[in-house]
Amino acid sequence: MKFSCAVIAGLLLGAGLTGQASAENDRSGAKDSLPSWNHGPARKAVVEFVERVTREGGSDYVPPAERIAVFDNDGTLWSEQPMYVQLAFVLDRIAAMSPEHPEWKDKQPFKAVLERDIRTVAASGKKGLVELLMATHAGLTTEEFERVAGEWIATARHPKTGRPYTEMVYQPMLELLAYLRASGFKTYIVSGGGIEFMRPWAEKTYGIPPEQVIGSSIRTRFEVQDGRPVILRLPEVDFIDDKEGKPVAINRFIGRRPLAAFGNSDGDFQMLQWTTAGSGPRLGLFVHHDDGEREVAYDRESHIGQLNRGLDEADRHGWVVLSMKRDWKQVFPVQKP
Amino acid sequence: MKFSCAVIAGLLLGAGLTGQASAENDRSGAKDSLPSWNHGPARKAVVEFVERVTREGGSDYVPPAERIAVFDNDGTLWSEQPMYVQLAFVLDRIAAMSPEHPEWKDKQPFKAVLERDIRTVAASGKKGLVELLMATHAGLTTEEFERVAGEWIATARHPKTGRPYTEMVYQPMLELLAYLRASGFKTYIVSGGGIEFMRPWAEKTYGIPPEQVIGSSIRTRFEVQDGRPVILRLPEVDFIDDKEGKPVAINRFIGRRPLAAFGNSDGDFQMLQWTTAGSGPRLGLFVHHDDGEREVAYDRESHIGQLNRGLDEADRHGWVVLSMKRDWKQVFPVQKP
Numbered sequence: 213m214k215f216s217c218a219v220i221a222g223l224l225l226g227a228g229l230t231g232q233a234s235a236e237n238d239r240s241g242a243k244d245s246l247p248s249w250n251h252g253p254a255r256k257a258v259v260e261f262v263e264r265v266t267r268e269g270g271s272d273y274v275p276p277a278e279r280i281a282v283f284d285n286d287g288t289l290w291s292e293q294p295m296y297v298q299l300a301f302v303l304d305r306i307a308a309m310s311p312e313h314p315e316w317k318d319k320q321p322f323k324a325v326l327e328r329d330i331r332t333v334a335a336s337g338k339k340g341l342v343e344l345l346m347a348t349h350a351g352l353t354t355e356e357f358e359r360v361a362g363e364w365i366a367t368a369r370h371p372k373t374g375r376p377y378t379e380m381v382y383q384p385m386l387e388l389l390a391y392l393r394a395s396g397f398k399t400y401i402v403s404g405g406g407i408e409f410m411r412p413w414a415e416k417t418y419g420i421p422p423e424q425v426i427g428s429s430i431r432t433r434f435e436v437q438d439g440r441p442v443i444l445r446l447p448e449v450d451f452i453d454d455k456e457g458k459p460v461a462i463n464r465f466i467g468r469r470p471l472a473a474f475g476n477s478d479g480d481f482q483m484l485q486w487t488t489a490g491s492g493p494r495l496g497l498f499v500h501h502d503d504g505e506r507e508v509a510y511d512r513e514s515h516i517g518q519l520n521r522g523l524d525e526a527d528r529h530g531w532v533v534l535s536m537k538r539d540w541k542q543v544f545p546v547q548k549p
Numbered sequence: 550m551k552f553s554c555a556v557i558a559g560l561l562l563g564a565g566l567t568g569q570a571s572a573e574n575d576r577s578g579a580k581d582s583l584p585s586w587n588h589g590p591a592r593k594a595v596v597e598f599v600e601r602v603t604r605e606g607g608s609d610y611v612p613p614a615e616r617i618a619v620f621d622n623d624g625t626l627w628s629e630q631p632m633y634v635q636l637a638f639v640l641d642r643i644a645a646m647s648p649e650h651p652e653w654k655d656k657q658p659f660k661a662v663l664e665r666d667i668r669t670v671a672a673s674g675k676k677g678l679v680e681l682l683m684a685t686h687a688g689l690t691t692e693e694f695e696r697v698a699g700e701w702i703a704t705a706r707h708p709k710t711g712r713p714y715t716e717m718v719y720q721p722m723l724e725l726l727a728y729l730r731a732s733g734f735k736t737y738i739v740s741g742g743g744i745e746f747m748r749p750w751a752e753k754t755y756g757i758p759p760e761q762v763i764g765s766s767i768r769t770r771f772e773v774q775d776g777r778p779v780i781l782r783l784p785e786v787d788f789i790d791d792k793e794g795k796p797v798a799i800n801r802f803i804g805r806r807p808l809a810a811f812g813n814s815d816g817d818f819q820m821l822q823w824t825t826a827g828s829g830p831r832l833g834l835f836v837h838h839d840d841g842e843r844e845v846a847y848d849r850e851s852h853i854g855q856l857n858r859g860l861d862e863a864d865r866h867g868w869v870v871l872s873m874k875r876d877w878k879q880v881f882p883v884q885k886p
Binding site (some may be wrong): 232277354411415416422423425429432434435436440441456457463464465467470485486489 | 614630691744748766771793801806823826
């Protein structure tokens with residue numbers, strides 16, 4: 213009777229994978245929870261870790277309140293190729309705002325954005341990108357920005373697949389998030405992306421509520437406008453949640469050291485370092501984008517999501533390097549008809 | 550049979566109050582949850598609010614994920630008289646550190662602290678206080694500071710009552726926190742106090758985990774010392790979580806507007822304003838320190854926890870002004886023998 217639910221679910225869903233997973237011998241419920249994961253070293257490391265920290269009476273048991281898992285977003289939970297999704301938002305937003313900004317037609321980097329001349333946009337460097345970010349992300353109240361970001365994500369499409377960005381998420385990671393939560397973990401996003409860009413859709417997409425989304429931020433100011441209190445978004449960077457910023461933000465927002473950290477680039481290096489330097493069992497994992505057929509193969513030389521130091525030092529730190537090609541049965545969720 | 554647990558608990562504890570509470574006709578479980586509250590307007594407002602937002606199928610129903618309640622700490626959850634507890638920590642810490650700082654004997658405001666000349670300390674103003682704060686709160690790793698703060702709170706005693714500060718908490722507020730959590734709320738501290746000063750004891754004292762404690766902060770930096778990653782506390786103010794800062798911090802950390810906000814001073818005004826400007830039922834409540842017998846009576850003229858504008862404008866905003874004298878049966882927890 214022990215497998216009846218899984219078997220029934222398998223029959224109902226016609227999911228051939230369920231039977232295969234049931235044949236395995238995990239002690240936990242992972243056999244039903246991670247159907248898109250191949251039985252390889254990455255899955256094994258994850259399941260063994262979860263079983264160690266959740267086994268009551270075991271020497272490595274960790275109470276549920278202390279079970280924190282942190283996830284990078286771009287390239288770890290969803291696709292960051294051919295460009296960060298938030299950059300696509302910025303470009304669309306510039307186009308949408310351009311009628312009210314006739315001066316942009318002659319002003320870089322706005323001109324290049326309107327002409328979709330991505331090479332010139334890129335050449336404007338960090339200074340240009342910050343200008344674009346401030347033009348599109350500041351000057352609104354938090355409520356207005358939430359609406360704008362929410363409306364954009366609902367209608368925008370990935371340039372290659374034509375799917376909504378919220379379907380360009382990694383199916384195995386959705387399963388991992390759910391498996392960890394079912395095992396008593398609190399799951400957090402700790403991303404270089406904008407905190408208020410992610411919050412409007414993270415709950416629906418990942419099951420991660422706004423208060424568990426941490427990201428980069430711009431300054432805000434509380435003020436009362438015509439008797440109505442608002443929080444205004446100011447054109448000034450507050451915090452960059454990348455590299456050394458990630459452990460700083462984890463400490464600030466969570467105040468506990470995570471048990472597990474998942475990333476895909478050297479921007480996540482310090483987050484894994486901070487996480488796995490804690491006592492007791494810890495898990496650090498890099499998603500390695502080595503699947504050029506089902507996704508995009510990139511690592512050491514990439515301008516987006518470069519993974520270099522992470523590959524060199526993973527062994528030394530005992531971190532798992534997950535191969536998308538080897539470890540995942542399926543990359544993206546099955547497309548809805 | 551419905552009241553059997555409450556009755557048994559009442560008999561075991563010899564708590565005469567239980568019987569009285571059971572006679573009341575609250576629809577919710579509040580009759581058993583708020584034994585230290587008198588049946589007055591404050592209790593009524595709280596219970597009616599909770600019943601409105603939790604009644605399934607009701608027009609004011611709010612799903613549990615959106616039930617956020619925020620609490621100021623000093624003067625709202627625990628006593629802030631005769632001085633903020635964190636200031637007592639600073640003064641003790643200066644004394645403890647003084648053997649390694651012989652120069653403090655001749656340097657203000659340190660000299661005044663060592664001589665317990667509180668008037669001169671106060672006269673050093675904001676600049677002097679920041680100097681004391683940086684000397685005691687910075688220069689350590691986060692782990693070291695957590696240990697220092699945790700050890701202090703475990704041994705320090707309130708100057709008037711001789712009780713540990715963690716027993717100088719308001720019993721009715723402990724009951725309110727538990728009642729709200731039992732009603733599906735997530736309870737947060739949003740305090741002007743230091744975020745890392747509160748976290749080591751907030752969970753044990755209030756049942757509020759570190760990730761739900763928001764406060765003022767100093768800057769930190771991640772670095773690797775002899776191969777070991779640490780987060781260093783720097784002598785630089787990062788964020789003051791007071792007045793206009795409170796809604797800004799709520800937006801940053803939680804990303805949702807709370808349903809209910811509890812404070813006691815004008816430092817909480819904007820937090821109540823932001824909270825109760827949301828749509829649907831909202832609750833704003835000021836704890837008014839009007840009980841000179843059981844605690845300390847202070848409001849408009851006080852240097853600590855001044856409540857002035859809050860008293861003037863509460864009616865206009867529909868906020869509850871709780872009278873400690875009228876609304877609370879008991880102020881502090883029964884002292885352990």
